[in-house]
Amino acid sequence: MSKHPELSQDEDYPEDSDFYVLRLYVTGASINSLRAIVNIKEICDKYIPDSYSLEIIDVYQQKSIAEQEQIIALPLLIKRLPLPEKRLIGDMSDTLKVLNGLGIAI
Amino acid sequence: MIIEPSESKPLLPSLPKACTGIKGLDEITGGGLPQGRPTLVCGSAGCGKTVFSMEFLVHGALMYNEPGVFMAFEEKTEELTINVASLGFDLEKLQQERMIRLDHVHLERSEIEETGEYDLDGLFIRLGHAIDSIGAKRVVLDTIESLFSGLTNQAIIRAELRRLFEWLKDKKVTTIITGEKGEGTLTRHGLEEYVSDCVILLDHRVENKISTRLLRIVKYRGSVHGTNEYPFLIDEDGISVVPVTSLGLSHDVSSERISSGVSGLDSMLGGKGFFRGSSVLVSGTAGTGKTSLAGSFANQTCVSGERCIYFAFEESPKQIIRNMHSIGIDLQAHVDNHMLRLLASRPTINGLEMHLLSITKQVLDFDPSVVILDPITNLVSVGSVSEVKSVLIRLIDFLQGADITVMFTALSLNDNISEQTDESISSLVDAWLLVRDIEFNGERNRGLYVMKSRGMKHSNQVREFVISDSGLDLVDVYMGRDGILTGSAREEQQLAEKTENVIRTHAVSRKDKEIERKRTVLESKIASLREEFDSMQDELNKTYVEEELTRKVMEQNRQEILQKRGGIQ
Structure with a gap:
């Protein structure tokens, strides 16, 4: 799995309130990180296909x-948009909690 | 691992320690905190954990050239900077010099959704980065228990904390972890389970509305350490722990004597005064001149060029100076010369331990050779008798260890001389002077006794203690038919003796004249007898010569006759 930002094609984020700007902070190729990447992609592709951008950042790099973003627990997913900003930690295996955290109604 | 060359002596490896620079703590711990290991500092809110750990870092940076990282979970860095500025720590400057690095960890449960397994790698990376960026040797995590309130999965936190402390050990940084005191446990979340090398407990106790800060080393693996509760102060110089304990009775003694400032008293004490480094108790009822004795001793000390601290618990410095002036002692001059320090405080301002600590601090600062506490009786108002005794024992030990003479005054409420003093310290002191009222003949006078004076010949006599414009002195009391005589009765007795003296002198001179006259008479008699004898001798001699002459003449005559007759024969 790539350690570099993968899906950062949308540099100018649309104002559209339905568009999700997500940033996932991981630590190299740890199990939790790999799982989180797979899980979040799956969730996004399933519930908000084509209306999200996901940036994956390796904190080791x-x-x-870590200090700037107040990172303690990893993996950490920050939902920049739509507001309010929200922080999710863990391997994103609890789909309900992820959806709840992202504010996505099923 | 560093292997020493074989020429080095086979010394047993001892635990390396990191000096805290906190006054007194390095003595208790025998050199500081375990180097390269985590130390837990726990205590309830407001007991000084943050100040303690910040002092550890700042001293490390300033005194031991060991940069440090402060990771604050509770206070923002700006707040922290302002808070410790009152202790004289310039964190801004230290941060610019890359000696200190502050990092505030913000963790808010409501902002975070937990969606599965996670770890605290973020914290590790953050801390590792901070350590590496300034080459830190010291780390403070204040207080890491906030993680428990910020995150829900306790199992993960516990596992991660264990990993964190191991990781810190591998990094060879000396770490302080602070923790809030819990119910029945040292910390609320049982951090002591993970940090097993050194645990320091801070306490803030309020008894009788008086607060005392206490420090105790609960454990220190691989090192000997003091196990008592040590009171400590937080003031403008930061934390100071003074390990004032009853360390033992092994201090050196001096046989040098110092004058008490009252010549009469010195002569009662074998003519030379107190031993240097001894403890002296002056007890007595109200108004018997205890403070005057103490003031006189202070004056004498300063006059002989030594320094003295006078702790007054009843009067203000100005009052003491004024009152001493009335008996011809000028303490103000000594204060101006910085020979005398007069410190007055109400006993209730501090707890007993705090008093002890501030006395110790002053003594270390001023380095006097005499310390006076006037009076210790008032200390009972802030503690029980046994507490006062324990404090005084430690104070005496400390002062004697430093070869400082100490004088306590104590008010005894009852007038029974065989009674112990209220603080029952009379067994501890080396010399005990008792000033007592002697009521006789319608007036009240002061009598001074030397109840005890270890190691020197001392008078067993009661002396009258006289306070006059020119100072203090002791006068012999008179033993009369009705007991001891003092005051005007003594003066009366003195007058009577004087009169008797005059009369006796007169009588003696008359007798002398009589003898002289007798002698003259006798001598003249002897002269006349001698004359008589001479004349008698002359008389006797005269007959003898005549007889001789007669015999001679007769012989001549006989010869002549014989010659004449010879012609016939």
Whole structure:
């Protein structure tokens, strides 16, 4: 699995309130990280296909980011948009909680 | 691992320690906290955990050239900077110099959704980055227990904390982890389970509305340490722990004597005064001149060029100076010369331990050779008798260890001289002076006794203690038919003796004259007898010569006759 930002094609985020801007912070190729990446992709593709952007950042590569972003627990998913900003931690295996955290109604 | 060259002596490896720079703590711990290992500092809210850990970091940076990382889970970095500025720590500057790094961890449960398995790698990375960026040797996590309130999965947190402490050990950083005191446990979430090398408990106790801060080393693996509760102070100099304990009775003693400032008293004490480094108790009822004795001793100390601290618990410095002026002692001059420090405080301002601590602090700061506490009786108002005794024992031990002479004054409420003092410390002190009222003949006078004075010849006599404009002195009391005489009765007695003296002198001179006269008479008699004898001798001699002459003449005559007759024969 790539350690670099994967789906960052949308540099200018649309104002559309239905568009999700997500950033996933992981630590290298740890089991939790790999699982989180697979899980979040699956959830997004299933519930909000084509209306999201997901950026995956390896904190090991940019250590100073941990302090800037107040990162403690990993993996961490930050939902930048739509507001309010929301933080989700864990391997995203609890789909209901992920959906709830992202504010997606099933 | 570093292997020493074989020429080095086969020393037993001892636990390396990191100095905290906190006054007194390094003595108790025998050199500081275990180097490269985590130490848990726990205590209830407001007991000084953050100040303690911040001092550890700042001293490390300033004194031991060991940069440090402070990870704050509770306070924001700006708040922290302002809070410790009151202790004189300039965190801004230290951060610019890359000696200290502050990192505030913000963790809010309501903002976080937990969606499965996670770990605290973020914390590890963050801390690792902070450590590596300044080459930190010291780390403070204040207080890591916030993780328990920020995250729900306790199993993960516990596993991760265990990993964190191992990781910190591998990093060879000396770490302080703070933790809030829990019910029946040292910390609310049982951090002591993970940090097993060194645990320090801070306490803030309020008894009788008076607060005392206490520090205790609960455990220290691989090192000996003091096990008592040590009171500590937080003031503008930060934390100071003074390990004032009853360490033992092994201090050196001096046989040097110092004057008490009252010549009469010195002569009662073998003519030379107190031993240097001894403890002296002056007890007595109200108004018997205890403070005057103490003031006089302070004055004498300063006059002989030594320093003295006078702790007053009843009067203000100005009051003492004024009152001493009335007996001809000028303490103000000594205060101006920085020979005397007069410190007045109400006993209730602090707890007993705090008093002990502040006394110790002052003594270490001023380095006096005499300390006076006037009076210790008032200390009972902030503690029980046994507590006062324990504090005084430790104070005496501390002062004697430093070769400082201490004088306590104590008010005894009953006038029974065989009674112990209220603080029952008379058995602890080396010398005990008792000033007592002697009521006789319609007036009240002061009598001074030396109840005990270890290791020196001392008078068993009661002396009258006289306070006059020119100072203090002791006068012999008179033993009369009605007991001891003091005051005007003594003066009366003195006058009577004086009169008697004059009369006696007069009588003696008359007798002398009589003798002289007798002698003259006798001598003249002897002269006349001698004359008589001479004349008698002359008389006797005269007959003898005549007889001789007669005999001679007769012989001559006979010869002549014989010659004449010879012609015939």
